[in-house]
Amino acid sequence: MTLPEGVERHGFDGETSLATRGEPVYGERTDGEWRRWDPHRSKLGAMLENGMETGLDGGETVLYLGAAAGTTVSHVADFCGPTYAVEFAPRPVRELLDAAETRGNLFPLLKDARKPERYAHVVEPVDVVVQDVATRGQARVAALNERFLDDDGRLLAAVKARSEDVTADPDDVFDAVREELSAEYELLETTRLEPYHEDHLGVVARPRR
């Protein structure tokens, strides 16, 4: 697995970790201009740590769904191009706006990812959709936002089993999500995100067109 340009393994007080260059956002350790990308705090970070082939080279145009306060999307904006960050909860968006202040390529959107028509006039076609919405209907959110992806674009999604069904066996939930996703996407790789995130599935997929 090769890391995208702009993402490196960097030493922080003797501990090596993924890192990007930018202003710190969530109290992460820094060393000069490098900031630690903590895989325990980031599903995309965990996908990279677990060796998933994300296809990210650096410089991509990104639509990020479920940006919250900007922990992960700030790292994405550090090494990607225009990064549209959708989040529907007003409270975290305030912190997301702070993260965007030092990142001219990060565009927070206070929008519902289940209503893409509400941001379709702002978001250009993208190379990558990153999704971490942790809500019921995660496959449906991915299907609704497939329209933004270029033909050779990638979906990088983290699926939280408990958000779909708290009582079901996570493996059964993941099977159902994989099947639903397959209507719109060709699944390239699915890998669980342990030890960083329990009962989460990382998904790399491309549009089925």
Ligand code: SAM
């Ligand atoms: N991706 C974030 C990170 O790594 O920094 C963490 C995301 S948190 C697990 C899930 C977020 O998705 C929450 O902030 C939640 O408000 C948001 N979310 C859930 N459903 C959404 C929807 N339909 N539209 C937009 N945001 C949504």
